[in-house]
Amino acid sequence: MKIxxxxxxxxxxxxxxxxxxxDRLLTHATARRVTAGDAVFEQGQVAENFFLLVHGRLKVTQVTQDGQQIIVxxxxxxxxxxxxxxLQRLDYPGTAKAAAESVILCxxxxxWPQFVEQNPRLAVSAMQTIGQRLEEAHTRIREMSTQEVERRVAHAVLRLSQQAGRQEGHGIRIDFPITKQDIAEMTGTTLHTVSRILTSWEERGLVEGGRQKLLVIDSAGLRSLAEGARD
Structure with missing residues (x-):
């Protein structure tokens, strides 16, 4: 595929x-199109490449020792x-799958050493990415350790709307296919619980759902829930 x-x-x-x-960077790159649902790499696979997402969205998941899959x-x-x-690893710590049709460079x-040594800004970006991932991981661990499920789900949906939302009509659409199971895997809970929570939110006018779709109608209301406020 041409870059x-x-x-x-x-x-x-x-x-x-x-x-x-x-041009020098791209000389060594290969472009790939990844169909929704296909994996770029699998957890535990030898890390032969590193990547840049050009278009689309990917979900990175991990399977824990007890067999639970989580979206990290x-x-x-x-x-x-x-x-x-x-990260001083020889293998990939998770599985990266396309949530929508995507284009990547690898x-x-x-x-990698040459990549960061010759391009200081890219090195800084990689460091920032690692830092953000650690901060997000710590935040999610804290949420799962101390917060009830509805608050965790509210935090997850708000993060998605901020990172991957686009204005649509009277709300903010999560701009890639998102399922209730995805949200369950982000928040360490069950599909049944997420379904119950989203149904309640729809009845209250906070969100609108659909097949692999989520529209946030009332961000302020969700923020209140995430912060632990009660009606």
Missing amino acids: DRTVVRSLLLFDRISDGDL RIVHPGDLFGFAKA WPTDL
Whole structure:
């Protein structure tokens, strides 16, 4: 698949890099189209490449020791992912699957040191990504340890609306297919519980659901729930 430099240039990560430096980076890259539901890599697989998401959305999941699957990260356009070498790992700690049809760039893992040494801004971006992932992980651990389920679900939906939302009519649409099972895996609860909560929220005018769709109608109301406020 041919790499469109203008599309890559439009990503925030590359907006200040020179044309020459960008061309050198892309010389070593391979572009791939990933169909919704297909995996880019699997948990435990040897980390032969690292990646950049150009278009679409990805879900990164992990299977815990007790067999529970959890969603640990949503990958958005412009995000680097799968850089196991930066984490001092030889394998991928999770499975990355396309939540919608996606386009990715991939580079051989052996090029990671050269990638960051020759492109300081990309190195900073990778460090920031790692920091954000750690902060999000700590936040979610704290939420699951101390908060009731409805608050956790409210936090998860608000984060999705902020990171992947677009204005649509009278609300904010999560801009990729999202299921109740996905939300359950993000919040450490069950599909039944998420279904019950979302049905209640729809009745109260906080959200509108649909098949793999979620529209946030009342962000302030959800924020109140996330903060523990009661009607």
